[in-house]
Amino acid sequence: MDEARRWTESADAWQHWAEGMASPADRINGPLLDLAGATPGQAVLDLAAGVGEPSISQADRLRGNGLVVASDLVPAMVNGLSRRAGAHPSPPxxxxxxxxALPFASGSFDIVLCRFGLMFVPDTQAALREMRRVLRPGGxxxxxxxxxxxxxxLFDRLGRRLTTDYGPAAERLLAPLFRFAEPTDLVAQAELSGFPLVSSQNLVLALSARADHAFWQPTLEMAFSPLVASLTPAQRAGLEDRIAADFAAETDAQDRIALAMSVHLLRLET
Ligand SMILES: C[S@@+](CC[C@H](N)C(=O)[O-])C[C@H]1O[C@@H](n2cnc3c(N)ncnc32)[C@H](O)[C@@H]1O
Structure with a gap:
């Protein structure tokens, strides 16, 4: 599926769940923004910003002393970001x-951020070249x-259920997320673009969710929007029952379900 269409169709779900997901999002934003290390007065560009992760947190950190630009391919995401950021004192x-193909002058930014975006871009080299171009020397x-x-x-369990029930459409939505799951490919791409890796870390999070609520609902709607939107209400209800049953089988003695997350953070310097 065309990425612009996928994310346009997903934008309502992303805006709907943004505040509910802000706390888990912060578990990633914190280390990511620490690794970026933007200081007061600096200019930061967030690429594939969606509805504001991590640009809203970055703007909160700079408290108006500096500039945060939040950009995304899809106008519906940018509109959602604007509505959400309006509640913050120094919005991006x-x-x-x-x-x-970024519409910014060369050397305009001190820091570029990109959280869960590069894997959806057809031309990785073009995106890396553009990141490097808009950064100042030393950025x-x-x-x-x-x-x-x-x-x-969570992605894996939902992906398995949706593939069992609806075939390869679910896999086509899920596969791009893991394009750089082994980061050696991304490191090689960065080296090829003359924009080498300086440091990386693997963030492994052990989370747990209460078994008695539909903690999987945001991920279902955000990651699989086009597929979920194509279901009738009866099909959707049946799917949700089967997902609940899948997770119920994993409930521990404290009525909780263990969930793991693994994220690679990479820092490239000009
Ligand atoms: C998984 S979301 C990540 C959003 C946000 N950074 C976050 O972590 O919540 C991926 C985003 O990449 C955007 N995107 C896809 N291709 C893009 C491109 N070529 N240029 C800019 N953004 C793109 C989509 O519109 C979508 O908002």
Whole structure:
């Protein structure tokens, strides 16, 4: 599926769940923004910003002393970001832009951020070249990509259920998320673009969710929007019953379900 269409169709779900998912999102944003290390007065560009992760947190950290530009390919995401960021004292500046051809002058930014975006871009080299071009000499790009699918249990469990029930459409939505699950490919791409890796870390999070509520609902709607939207209400209800039953089988003695997340953080410097 065309990425612009996928994310346009997903934008309502992303906006709907943004505040509910802000706390788990912060578990990733914290280390990502620490690795980026933007300081007061600096200019930061967030690429594939969706509805504001991590640009809203970055803007909160800078407290108006500096500039945060939040850009995304899809206008519906940018609009959602604007609505959400309006509640913050120093909101990021929203811009619709394809990260393969950015509308910014060379050397405009101190830091580029990209959280779970690069894997959806057809031309990785073009995106890396653009990141490097818009950074000033000595600037840095910090990227977050998903680790292996089996180490990201919520995606994996939902993906298995949807594939069993609806065939390869679910796999086609899930596969791009794990394009850089083994980061050696991304490291090689960065080296090829003359924008070498300086440091990386694997963030492994052990989470747990209460078994008696549908903790999987945001991920179902955000990651699989086009598929879920094509279901009738009866099909959707049946799917949700089967997902609940899948997870019920994993409930521990404290009525909780263990969930794992694995994320690679990479810092590239000009
Ligand atoms: C998984 S979401 C990540 C959003 C946000 N960074 C986050 O972590 O919550 C992927 C985002 O990449 C955007 N995207 C896909 N291709 C893009 C491109 N070529 N240029 C800019 N953004 C793109 C999509 O519109 C979508 O908002």
């Amino acid at each position: 500046l929203p811009v619709a832009a394809d990260m393969q 840095a790009a910090v990227l977050a990509v998903w680790g292996p699918r089996l180490a990201n249990s």
